[in-house]
Amino acid sequence: MAEKWTGANLGFNISIATALLLLPSLAWAHVEQGQAAGFFTGMEHPWSGLDHILAMIAVGLWGAQLGSPALWVLPIAFPMMMTVGAMMGLMGIPVPGVEVGIALSAVLLGLMVLCEARPKLPISVMLVGFFAIFHGHAHGTELPPGQSGLLYSMGFVIGTGLLHGVGILIGLLHRFSFGRIVLRGAGAFILGMGCFFFWQAVT
Amino acid sequence: MKRGCIQRTGALVLGVLGVIFLLPAAAFAHLVTTGMGPVYDGIGHLLLTPEDLVPVIALSLYCGMRGARAGRYAMFMLPLAWLLGGLVGLNLDLDVTIPVPALSFLLLGGLIAADANLPDQLIGPMTVMIGLLHGVFNGLVLKSGPGGPALLGIMGALFVLVALMSAFVVSLERPWTRIVVRVMGSWVAASGMLMIGWYFRGQLS
Amino acid sequence: MYRLIFLFIFLFWAGLFQPALGHESQPGSVELVEIGEDRYRVTWKAPIYYGKPHPARLELPESWQTLGQPTERRRANDIVFERVVTIGQRGLDGSILKFPGLETTITDVYVRVKRADGSQATSVVRPTKPWTELRGERPWYETSREYLFLGFHHILLGIDHLLFVLGLLLIVKNRVMLIKTITSFTVAHSVTLGIATLGYAQAPLPPLNAAIALSILFLGPEIVRVKRGQTSLTIRYPWLIAFGFGLLHGFGFASGLSTTGMPQAELPWALLCFNVGVELGQLLFVFTALGLVWAFRTLQVHWPRWVLWLPGYTVGSLGAYWTIQRTVMLIRGF
Numbered sequence: 001m002a003e004k005w006t007g008a009n010l011g012f013n014i015s016i017a018t019a020l021l022l023l024p025s026l027a028w029a030h031v032e033q034g035q036a037a038g039f040f041t042g043m044e045h046p047w048s049g050l051d052h053i054l055a056m057i058a059v060g061l062w063g064a065q066l067g068s069p070a071l072w073v074l075p076i077a078f079p080m081m082m083t084v085g086a087m088m089g090l091m092g093i094p095v096p097g098v099e100v101g102i103a104l105s106a107v108l109l110g111l112m113v114l115c116e117a118r119p120k121l122p123i124s125v126m127l128v129g130f131f132a133i134f135h136g137h138a139h140g141t142e143l144p145p146g147q148s149g150l151l152y153s154m155g156f157v158i159g160t161g162l163l164h165g166v167g168i169l170i171g172l173l174h175r176f177s178f179g180r181i182v183l184r185g186a187g188a189f190i191l192g193m194g195c196f197f198f199w200q201a202v203t
Numbered sequence: 204m205k206r207g208c209i210q211r212t213g214a215l216v217l218g219v220l221g222v223i224f225l226l227p228a229a230a231f232a233h234l235v236t237t238g239m240g241p242v243y244d245g246i247g248h249l250l251l252t253p254e255d256l257v258p259v260i261a262l263s264l265y266c267g268m269r270g271a272r273a274g275r276y277a278m279f280m281l282p283l284a285w286l287l288g289g290l291v292g293l294n295l296d297l298d299v300t301i302p303v304p305a306l307s308f309l310l311l312g313g314l315i316a317a318d319a320n321l322p323d324q325l326i327g328p329m330t331v332m333i334g335l336l337h338g339v340f341n342g343l344v345l346k347s348g349p350g351g352p353a354l355l356g357i358m359g360a361l362f363v364l365v366a367l368m369s370a371f372v373v374s375l376e377r378p379w380t381r382i383v384v385r386v387m388g389s390w391v392a393a394s395g396m397l398m399i400g401w402y403f404r405g406q407l408s
Numbered sequence: 409m410y411r412l413i414f415l416f417i418f419l420f421w422a423g424l425f426q427p428a429l430g431h432e433s434q435p436g437s438v439e440l441v442e443i444g445e446d447r448y449r450v451t452w453k454a455p456i457y458y459g460k461p462h463p464a465r466l467e468l469p470e471s472w473q474t475l476g477q478p479t480e481r482r483r484a485n486d487i488v489f490e491r492v493v494t495i496g497q498r499g500l501d502g503s504i505l506k507f508p509g510l511e512t513t514i515t516d517v518y519v520r521v522k523r524a525d526g527s528q529a530t531s532v533v534r535p536t537k538p539w540t541e542l543r544g545e546r547p548w549y550e551t552s553r554e555y556l557f558l559g560f561h562h563i564l565l566g567i568d569h570l571l572f573v574l575g576l577l578l579i580v581k582n583r584v585m586l587i588k589t590i591t592s593f594t595v596a597h598s599v600t601l602g603i604a605t606l607g608y609a610q611a612p613l614p615p616l617n618a619a620i621a622l623s624i625l626f627l628g629p630e631i632v633r634v635k636r637g638q639t640s641l642t643i644r645y646p647w648l649i650a651f652g653f654g655l656l657h658g659f660g661f662a663s664g665l666s667t668t669g670m671p672q673a674e675l676p677w678a679l680l681c682f683n684v685g686v687e688l689g690q691l692l693f694v695f696t697a698l699g700l701v702w703a704f705r706t707l708q709v710h711w712p713r714w715v716l717w718l719p720g721y722t723v724g725s726l727g728a729y730w731t732i733q734r735t736v737m738l739i740r741g742f
């Protein structure tokens with residue numbers, strides 16, 4: 001049930017987000033082709049790995065459960081710390097166990113959503129920020145040759161932000177009592193998938 | 204503007220210009236041709252160069268968050284500083300590689316995301332500094348293209364852009380709308396961080 | 409006294425920027441007429457550009473052979489280059505005409521091909537892409553886009569038209585009046601633009617330009633009257649004035665849309681797109697101006713008194729300057 005619900009909502013939101021993604025193409029119509037391509041490559045990138053998608057949606061969901069100020073502090077903290085991770089990747093600073101870290105992030109964030117855990121704000125921010133480093137290290141460093149680094153970066157960050165937005169939109173269900181159960185179900189799903197990724201990463 | 208503030212601004216201007224003269228750096232060389240003369244080329248250049256456009260928008264948003272006074276200041280000082288920097292850049296012959304846009308992204312995005320309450324004495328010089336730096340780089344790029352008249356177009360576009368954007372933020376009343384602005388600021392800062400990463404990667408290889 | 413000083417500053421300023429501001433973008437044109445088997449007469453009309461021969465050249469494909477002696481005629485507004493060419497076996501389709509030097513200017517060039525079977529094709533070359541590939545048929549959206557941009561550019565470069573709109577904005581007092589005024593200006597210039605383009609009426613350019621300048625000059629004193637709290641027919645019914653002078657401005661817009669020899673079927677559509685482009689440019693200008701006024705109020709800008717008088721005096725003094733200048737040109741028969 002939970003899985004089906006999330007799937008349907010995700011599809012809907014992805015279609016909205018896609019429409020949003022297409023809008024800027026009007027504005028960029030004048031920019032050289034290669035440059036604009038950088039923006040869209042960057043934007044698509046966060047949407048390319050399921051582990052990544054689930055963890056970021058979980059951030060949005062958890063934020064929605066916690067309510068303000070975590071609702072917006074978490075989605076601000078994640079991209080910033082993620083780019084710190086990406087910067088470390090770009091500067092050649094190694095981060096051990098990236099894949100394991102990403103899988104663990106899905107496990108822990110899914111667990112938080114499932115339990116509707118309410119730690120103090122600094123603790124939740126630190127948790128999210130810590131795992132964001134792994135995501136950034138793994139995904140932020142793959143600039144296709146010949147594309148603008150700036151536009152790729154902006155696209156990448158905005159793509160990530162939109163994923164949080166998807167999570168927050170789903171999280172609006174939190175207002176209704178049945179919605180809370182659905183959210184927890186989604187948390188359970190993310191937890192389950194996280195365990196699967198973890199098993200994949202370890203073996 | 205108190206007298207002390209003007210003095211500090213002046214010192215900063217000299218400092219920044221000194222830094223530019225001393226450090227080498229790379230211009231972002233792509234020019235826009237609108238086919239409508241240099242003034243419109245300048246406007247087009249600003250609007251289609253995210254390295255300049257995003258910091259300008261970020262500065263307007265930040266000044267808007269700080270209130271009408273800061274917005275007014277940015278509206279007048281940013282174009283003037285930009286023009287001054289541009290005139291300097293037009294007459295310089297440099298090959299510079301400071302990631303200035305990345306640093307502006309990081310600074311301004313961070314300030315917006317944190318909703319940092321900087322005193323007026325700092326906002327003013329910061330605005331001037333950003334205008335000067337970006338102006339110098341613009342001047343370096345424009346030298347090989349439309350030149351001085353394009354700076355006038357850029358100035359006009361800056362004035363309009365800053366006025367509209369910061370007035371927009373000043374007019375926001377609901378708390379959540381300010382939060383949306385802060386989230387956008389965090390995105391700008393994050394992009395800046397990534398750009399610095401790219402810069403170091405370029406230095407390493 | 410201050411006002412007098414500002415008037416002088418403005419006249420000086422207007423004189424300084426005059427070449428850039430008073431620009432009526434005169435397009436160039438290239439006509440290829442089939443006069444025999446693989447034989448075409450090429451006519452390249454290069455407009456005079458700021459008093460000098462136009463910097464752009466026409467470069468024909470290398471495989472084309474010139475027959476006989478090319479001719480060159482200098483006229484008041486342009487230089488006409490004419491030659492007859494054979495285009496060889498490969499035919500016209502796919503050949504590329506280049507315009508080296510056009511990229512440094514703001515001139516658009518119309519290219520027309522008339523074949524012996526009566527079919528025609530047109531395209532517009534712009535400084536951003538100073539070449540064109542000759543083709544028989546072009547998809548409608550390409551034509552529309554071309555004319556849309558042409559109209560948009562024409563109004564943004566026609567500072568005199570924008571100044572007139574600015575004057576109207578300074579006279580109207582409320583939103584309803586604003587909508588009425590802008591709409592009637594739009595309707596009026598669309599009507600004359602259509603009439604002129606479809607060939608029902610023509611206005612000679614020099615007197616027309618002088619009259620347009622006069623319409624701007626006319627608004628100057630009216631703006632001052634508004635500021636002083638006085639009233640007049642114009643201030644009570646600005647839409648009336650907008651309509652009357654709009655008829656004049658429409659003829660001015662028509663000078664930017666040269667259609668001689670354009671296929672009849674394409675004409676109304678091109679006209680419509682051109683007009684839509686003009687309206688879009690005008691709306692962009694109006695909304696930017698209104699947005700700025702709103703922004704100044706929101707940011708609580710307190711302008712010094714003289715700044716408040718500035719827009720009115722700009723409109724008035726530039727209008728006066730152009731009127732004098734264009735009248736002198738008219739009398740000299742230049």
